[in-house]
Amino acid sequence: xxxxxxxEKRRIPWYRSKVERELLAELNxxxxxxxxxxxxxxxxxxxxxxxxxxxTTLHLTWYWWIAAFFLHGTCxxxxxxxxxxxxxxxxxxxxxxxxxFLYLLSFLGWYNPVHFWASHTEHHKYTLxxxxxxxxxxxxxxxxxxxxxxxxxxxxxxxxxxxxxIRRGFFQHLNPGWDQVLFPVENRTGRRRLFRWDRILVVxxxxxxxxxxxxxxxxxxxLVTFGSFYGGFIxxxxxxxxxxxxxxxxxxxxxxxxxxxxxxVVRFLYWHMNYHIEHHMYAAVPCYRLGRLHEAIRHDLPxxxxxxxxxxxxxxxxQLRQKQEPDYQFRPQIPTPA
Numbered sequence: 496x497x498x499x500x501x502x503e504k505r506r507i508p509w510y511r512s513k514v515e516r517e518l519l520a521e522l523n524x525x526x527x528x529x530x531x532x533x534x535x536x537x538x539x540x541x542x543x544x545x546x547x548x549x550x551t552t553l554h555l556t557w558y559w560w561i562a563a564f565f566l567h568g569t570c571x572x573x574x575x576x577x578x579x580x581x582x583x584x585x586x587x588x589x590x591x592x593x594x595x596f597l598y599l600l601s602f603l604g605w606y607n608p609v610h611f612w613a614s615h616t617e618h619h620k621y622t623l624x625x626x627x628x629x630x631x632x633x634x635x636x637x638x639x640x641x642x643x644x645x646x647x648x649x650x651x652x653x654x655x656x657x658x659x660x661i662r663r664g665f666f667q668h669l670n671p672g673w674d675q676v677l678f679p680v681e682n683r684t685g686r687r688r689l690f691r692w693d694r695i696l697v698v699x700x701x702x703x704x705x706x707x708x709x710x711x712x713x714x715x716x717x718l719v720t721f722g723s724f725y726g727g728f729i730x731x732x733x734x735x736x737x738x739x740x741x742x743x744x745x746x747x748x749x750x751x752x753x754x755x756x757x758x759x760v761v762r763f764l765y766w767h768m769n770y771h772i773e774h775h776m777y778a779a780v781p782c783y784r785l786g787r788l789h790e791a792i793r794h795d796l797p798x799x800x801x802x803x804x805x806x807x808x809x810x811x812x813x814q815l816r817q818k819q820e821p822d823y824q825f826r827p828q829i830p831t832p833a
Contacts, residue, residue, distance in 0.1 A: 510747045512792035530587040545718045568726020574604040576766040609689045613677040623743035623751040629673035633743045646728040653724040664693025740813035742824040748775040756801040797827035
């Protein structure tokens with residue numbers, strides 16, 4: 496039994512907008528066809544941007560290299576959202592497909608699905624209710640310095656993630672706090688699976704880098720092994736909008752989670768996670784059906800900002816007020832029940 500399980504568990508009486516049973520059953524339906532369109536479409540974009548970046552190194556001058564690699568990193572940064580959806584096992588009807596692509600994206604992005612599943616399950620059950628939710632704890636701030644570092648090139652982030660993977664996989668080091676809660680000493684099976692995948696990640700990427708350098712393909716490690724550590728400009732603006740500035744310790748996803756309306760291309764790259772209230776209300780709904788769910792319950796949701804500029808203009812105002820009033824939390828206007 497984990498430390499979380501040992502605690503007296505609260506059952507959060509979450510509010511969920513009503514959806515007709517027949518419609519919800521349809522929305523919950525997983526599709527291999529739609530799953531492949533989303534997953535292969537996303538991987539196809541990464542392949543295309545990688546090919547373009549590689550081509551520029553062979554035929555164009557260096558400043559074109561920078562632009563092409565940045566474009567690749569801009570798309571590659573969203574790989575964590577695909578990983579997230581596959582961890583939910585909601586992308587494919589055929590679970591062998593879900594597992595295959597889960598471990599593929601886990602490898603490409605340096606992510607551990609064992610750790611994420613343990614943490615993210617608690618995040619969904621206890622969203623913004625500490626200490627049960629240790630994944631997102633308010634207040635969350637996105638500083639200009641931190642944003643600019645991740646938006647362009649983040650060597651410190653690469654160092655810490657790779658070092659953390661090595662320490663956890665080969666030295667069984669778990670960070671104090673949330674990691675120790677999720678994987679206490681008595682959870683031997685969970686720890687073994689956690690450490691095993693970290694070792695696979697390290698060995699796999701070492702072999703990839705060594706093989707690429709032996710073949711003279713210096714571009715390959717930059718495109719794959721380090722692909723998620725540069726070009727995060729748009730991703731950071733999308734992903735950090737999910738809960739920042741919202742209200743914690745409330746049983747209403749409309750108050751602790753934010754839905755935003757994005758351009759279809761960005762929405763596709765983001766795996767439709769801009770519909771974040773909807774995702775928390777009905778986590779079993781596949782990402783490619785969240786737009787329909789949004790339309791079905793939009794009348795019961797707070798107004799959704801349109802575009803990243805409007806979204807972050809609102810968040811900036813919240814964070815400015817929080818500097819003056821540290822206890823302030825934003826509570827959006829929600830529709831009055833009929």
